[in-house]
Amino acid sequence: MSAAGNNKADRTLRVLGALAGAATLAGCVWLWYAVMERSPEAVPYISPLAIDNPMLAAGTLLHRHGYRVEVEPRLGGSDLSRLPAGMLIMADNGGQISPAQAAELLAWVRRGNTLLMQPKWGTMEIGSGGQAGDAQRKRLRPLLDPDPLGAHFGVALNYRHKLRANCVSEDVLPPDDDEDEEDEDGDEGGQDGQAPAQGARSAAAAKPAKEARQLTCVTLPGGAYPLALDTGTEVLASRRVAGTPAWSDIDGMSVRVYAEGRGHVVMLSDNYFNNQRLPRFDHAELLLGLAALNRQEQARHVTVVLHADAVPWYAKLWRAAWMPLTALALFLALLLWRATRRFGPLLPEPAAERRSLLEHVEASGNWLWRAKGGRETLLAAARQETQALLARRAPELQALGADEQTARLARLCGLPGIDMRDALHGPAAPSPAAFTRQIQILQQVRNQYDRQ
Structure with a gap:
């Protein structure tokens, strides 16, 4: 009885030892793959050049296709009367340009050049009807409408919360404000009380051809196929007095091209050509197509303006009268030098x-x-x-x-x-x-x- 009990105890110990050894081996294998194995990890990196210049990728693309690219930090720092022939890209619409700058840009476009820009958000009409209201709007327009180019073509930015599944104009998902309405079949939703519009949106999004993105298409003049753009909620809207674009995208809400003299003004709802958005869909091909609107061989020059701002008063004064100002500065320096000659070092105190x-x-x-x-x-x-x-x-x-x-x-x-x-x-x-x-x-x- 004693020997049988000892054998049973020995078997139990051997089983427990085998289990402990297997657990230890499994732990070592897991620890090896978890700690010792080298696994790469992707770390996002943005170069300092891309941080300083959000249009670096666009400039590199244009340079590789034979264009000479020049980057200007501010519109007010460049002489618009001496812009080289080609294309001007205004990368930011956050600043404000003056009517004089707008007139110089339009005169430059009429000579056969291309301007790419974003209009500003539209302003509400101020004043009542009649002659008194028109006079009030005329006085307040320079203060409330900081976009003379957008007002010239009658276009402004607006907001639209509508998702487009693809480039086909009829494949448009219903907007969010239709969520509380019933569909034509009278479907009241599922058991959880889901709205019919939400069910339709989910069913449409579940189809492979439809994604929850905002897409539009634009066909360049003479192009063989449409170009897809990844748009946002900002769209182009016409003002009360709007111009007629020469061509645009399928619904005229993302790209509008206006003919101005021998040149073109391209109104965009968003900057599709910055470092983040240029690789999406056909944005790069659209940029090259817009740069090719000016077919003059000597006009393969692109100027990128990072910030749009009005020219300060001192810059205008310097450009208008730099020679008299230089002469005045030299005259004042001569007067100062003559006055300082009367003063010398301090004399030592005489002895007592x-x-x-x-x-x-x-x-x-x-x-x-x-x-x-x-x-x-x-x-x-x-x-x-x-x-x-x-x-x-x-x-x-x-x-x-x-x-x-x-x-x-x-x-x-x-x-x-x-x-x-x-x-x-x-x-x-x-x-x-x-x-x-x-x-x-x-x-x-x-x-x-x-x-x-």
């Missing part, structure tokens, strides 16, 4: 001993000027110093008389004779200005002979 000596000399001079006979004393000291210098440097003057000596010194210093006579032999002048003049003349005579 020198300052006290100057103060002593100034005080002595002021006292002598006020004292009786002080002016004669000061003038006599200056004359004595001058005569001593003349005796050393010009001894020939000592042999001359007073008048001849005075005349000769006046000619040498370029001074009137009466002033020289008054400084050498006249009495001390009572006024400070005249007395200072006498001292200055004597100092000028000393300076003249000190340089010799």
